[in-house]
Amino acid sequence: MVSKQEVRPDVKVRTLPMQVASHLVRRIAAGELTDEHVPSELDITQQFGVSRVVARETLKILSSLDIVHIAQGRRLVLRPAEEWDYLSPQLLEWLPEDQVTALLREFQETRLLLEPELAARAATMISKSSLRRLNELVDRMLDLENSPEDYLEVDHAFHMEICRASQNRILDRIMYAARWLLATSRRVTNEEPHGLAAATAIHREILEAIESADAERARQVMHKHMELNIQILGKPKRTGRVRRRPARP
Known part of the structure; x- marks a missing residue:
């Protein structure tokens, strides 16, 4: 047994x-x-x-x-x-460390393909109520920079709000299903010196581009955000384990 x-x-x-x-x-x-x-x-x-x-x-x-x-x-x-079902939080918990690290890089590459375009669409389609929620979320990020686990939920809500502005239910469900990978990858990138402060700053840049209805700028800043995450995940392995505790749904 x-x-x-x-x-x-x-x-x-x-x-x-x-x-x-x-x-x-x-x-x-x-x-x-x-x-x-x-x-x-x-x-x-x-x-x-x-x-x-x-x-x-x-x-x-x-x-x-x-x-x-x-x-x-x-x-x-x-x-x-x-x-295999790599969107399952249970599988993510059980896989060996090196396989999880590789999955997180692949996940960020997937986000790089999707999220810049979602940000660009949001810049042209987002409602006033969604813009208000994005502003509230960025303000909340600033307040939570010393509370990494709570920050994760706000971070996810920010990206989901942008996704929903595209008015595509399939993309919405894909993004939602991948929330465990998002939380796990964010736990890695948060370990960077001043990681959360940097994350808040770039989320504010994304918000400002969307508020200005500047689709190309929104696309570029979101692309930069994804690229930075990929770079951090590609750095030499740190000491300790990747923390894979699922975020609260």
Whole structure:
């Protein structure tokens, strides 16, 4: 049976299937388990000393993360790593450190493709009420520069407000689903000297461009914001771990 010592101390794993699943995900991500060695329901009961019900729930968790496919005859097949559900906060918590770091860079590259255009659209489409909310959020950022965890929520709300100004519900849901990655990447960039003060300043620049209805300026400043994040994430590995505690939804 997986011991409590194997579970990260800052994560409350409430069920035995979650504990077993986290153990298996780490082994799969590390390349220790291939298609020929992925444990079946029976294997899990024998290897971990758990019931068939726990084993079955464990496999459902792995399937929900798109890590395994339960084929006909309940045969397990590993899915390609490219197809895993990287927007899941649970998978983000369980992946090895180096894989999370790579994911955060890819996430910022994705934002670089999307958010400058969203900012440009906001500059031409945003309502007065949304502008008022953006101003309130930037003012709140200034007040929270000594409270990094609270700052995360305001930061996310700022970017979501810009996204909603585009009036595209699909983009809105994509941005919302990626909030765990946003929070985790922000925890890294916040570690920069004066990181939050710099973040507040560039968010204010973005706001001023949108307020001026200057689409090109809004695009450029948001692009600069994303590029700076990518540069920080590309720096040599710091001591300590990436803090992956999910933000409050």
